[in-house]
Amino acid sequence: MSRIGKRPVVIPNGVTANIDGKVLSVKGPKGTLTLGLSELVNYDLEDGSIAVTPANDSKAARSHWGMQRTLVSNLVEGVTGGFTKVLNITGVGYRAAAQGRNLKLQLGYSHDVDIAVPEGLEVKTPDQTTIEISGTDKQAVGQLAAEIRRWRKPEPYKGKGIRYRGEFIFRKEGKKK
Known part of the structure; x- marks a missing residue:
């Protein structure tokens, strides 16, 4: 179990996130950033947060899980504070x-x-x-x-x-x- 991957990424006020196909785009006060999404991980855009979970129980999916959550977190942090x-x-x-x-x-x-x-x-x-x-x-x-x-x-x-x-x-x- 990924300790990092378990926590959802909180989206602060003034930041909008949108999942379009296999691309996540985050827009905030400092600009817009995009991330190509991995097929081994599921992304759920819920009210005020993005939850990242492995798509299946394979070793590859579990190894992508924490890193993909960190990449999503870096997008949100980049458009808010840089x-x-x-x-x-x-x-x-x-x-x-x-x-x-x-x-x-x-x-x-x-x-x-x-x-x-x-x-x-x-x-x-x-x-x-x-x-x-x-x-x-x-x-x-x-x-x-x-x-x-x-x-x-x-x-x-x-x-x-x-x-x-x-x-x-x-x-x-x-x-x-």
Whole structure:
């Protein structure tokens, strides 16, 4: 039994959900999101909530159950509050600047790294060493954050690189004489 899947997703005021065939669309104050529904799981749109249950007792249906409920929950949370990831840049000369729909990074390479910001996402740089990525789609926000972080992963000796806010990097001791 999925502990997550048992709980229905509560739909807050101002948010409407609609199941049309095999597509769930959720509309709220921040926009509209859609999700393709799995055939292994049943979705029941009741008054003020969406209940997710496995279609049968197979192992595949039970394994999809909790994940599909989480995806539905992320749709509702995305159109009401949105999602935000914050990246911190550590290193001498490393900096970031948001310029329109692009993000310009200086990460110690001989060239600047330009990253195009996809539609539906917003990138802010409150200071030169902080990047805030926000949007309604949790997967898109996390994907862009991972692509930015991939340019300079934090290294364990000096701690230089791009890390998520709150991420702990295990530091190693350098060479000894």
